[in-house]
Amino acid sequence: MAEPMLPVRYRVAGRTVETRDSATLRLVPLGPALDRFRPGQFAMLYAYPVGEVPISISGIGADGALTHTVRSVGAVSRALHDAQPGTVIGVRGPFGTAWAPEDAAGNDLVVVAGGVGLAPLRPVVLAALAARSAYRRIVLIAGARTPDEFLFRAELAAWAARDDLEVELTVDRPADGWDGTVGFVTDPLTRLRLDPERTAAFLCGPEPMMRFSARVLLRDQVPPARIRVSLERSMKCGIALCGHCQLGPLLVCRDGPVVSYAVAEPLLAVPEL
Numbered sequence: 001m002a003e004p005m006l007p008v009r010y011r012v013a014g015r016t017v018e019t020r021d022s023a024t025l026r027l028v029p030l031g032p033a034l035d036r037f038r039p040g041q042f043a044m045l046y047a048y049p050v051g052e053v054p055i056s057i058s059g060i061g062a063d064g065a066l067t068h069t070v071r072s073v074g075a076v077s078r079a080l081h082d083a084q085p086g087t088v089i090g091v092r093g094p095f096g097t098a099w100a101p102e103d104a105a106g107n108d109l110v111v112v113a114g115g116v117g118l119a120p121l122r123p124v125v126l127a128a129l130a131a132r133s134a135y136r137r138i139v140l141i142a143g144a145r146t147p148d149e150f151l152f153r154a155e156l157a158a159w160a161a162r163d164d165l166e167v168e169l170t171v172d173r174p175a176d177g178w179d180g181t182v183g184f185v186t187d188p189l190t191r192l193r194l195d196p197e198r199t200a201a202f203l204c205g206p207e208p209m210m211r212f213s214a215r216v217l218l219r220d221q222v223p224p225a226r227i228r229v230s231l232e233r234s235m236k237c238g239i240a241l242c243g244h245c246q247l248g249p250l251l252v253c254r255d256g257p258v259v260s261y262a263v264a265e266p267l268l269a270v271p272e273l
């Protein structure tokens with residue numbers, strides 16, 4: 001493994017505009033690649049000379065390329081979002097826990113994403129589709145504020161056209177031509193006829209979205225240990241040294257971001273410092 005505090009240089013090999021404020025970067029190593037990332041893990045991305053932030057992996061290339069989808073909210077994420085092909089970015093990782101979709105093999109897999117939360121879940125859907133016969137139902141419910149704010153729009157359309165994947169898209173505010181649901185992701189989630197003994201659910205998005213979605217699943221008798229969520233806390237070292245990401249008993253950079261809802265439930269009420 002590379003020295004964990006030393007960024008490894010990657011070059012932006014491709015940039016896809018996803019929405020008004022989000023872009024997907026394809027990064028290729030300038031030297032030896034970092035170890036392989038698993039769905040749910042994150043990298044610390046260094047935008048020289050601005051700074052470093054945690055960004056999940058949104059695609060995993062067999063060739064050592066990394067795909068990250070960045071929403072511009074502040075100085076560092078803006079610099080990453082704006083990085084054009086050819087820009088050199090520092091990368092540390094892989095860090096954190098993984099969704100481990102293979103643990104859900106043999107069961108129904110329900111994936112619920114809100115906004116940019118679809119980015120860390122995209123590799124789960126791709127992994128599950130690559131091993132399609134290992135699962136029973138695969139359901140993806142994704143929500144966005146408006147139809148223009150969905151990430152991976154072409155891919156979502158292709159997924160929705162498949163008959164081995166159930167896709168439900170929902171928006172807060174519809175636009176002309178929108179024929180999906182209007183409302184929260186909990187609406188289509190409530191309509192699913194789940195087999196609670198055979199359901200595994202992965203949730204990622206704003207914390208209230210994860211809390212409300214988990215409540216629907218719990219009400220439907222899905223055990224909390226089979227619901228996984230991704231926690232976000234601001235991070236500095238990424239390797240359990242600085243304490244910056246502490247949340248209750250967890251160091252989220254090491255013990256998360258993906259945790260079972262049994263662990264997350266009392267912690268989701270704790271505001272970030």
Ligand SMILES: Cc1cc2nc3c(=O)[nH]c(=O)nc-3n(C[C@H](O)[C@H](O)[C@H](O)COP(=O)(O)OP(=O)(O)OC[C@H]3O[C@@H](n4cnc5c(N)ncnc54)[C@H](O)[C@@H]3O)c2cc1C
Pocket residue numbers: 042053054055056057069070071072073074075076077078116119120231232233234235257
């Ligand atoms: C494990 C992990 C994985 C992440 N994966 C991704 C990812 O795949 N894609 C991605 O775009 N972001 C992701 N994030 C969030 C990303 O790290 C933050 O957006 C980034 O740190 C913001 O840094 P900044 O310097 O650009 O903005 P700051 O100057 O730190 O923040 C600017 C403003 O944005 C607010 N803000 C900060 N983070 C967020 C947020 N997540 N959502 C909404 N508002 C926020 C701040 O409160 C502040 O008001 C992830 C975070 C964690 C912990």
Ligand code: FES
Pocket residue numbers: 234235236237238239240241242243244245246251252253254
């Ligand atoms: S970010 Fe330093 S301990 Fe987690």
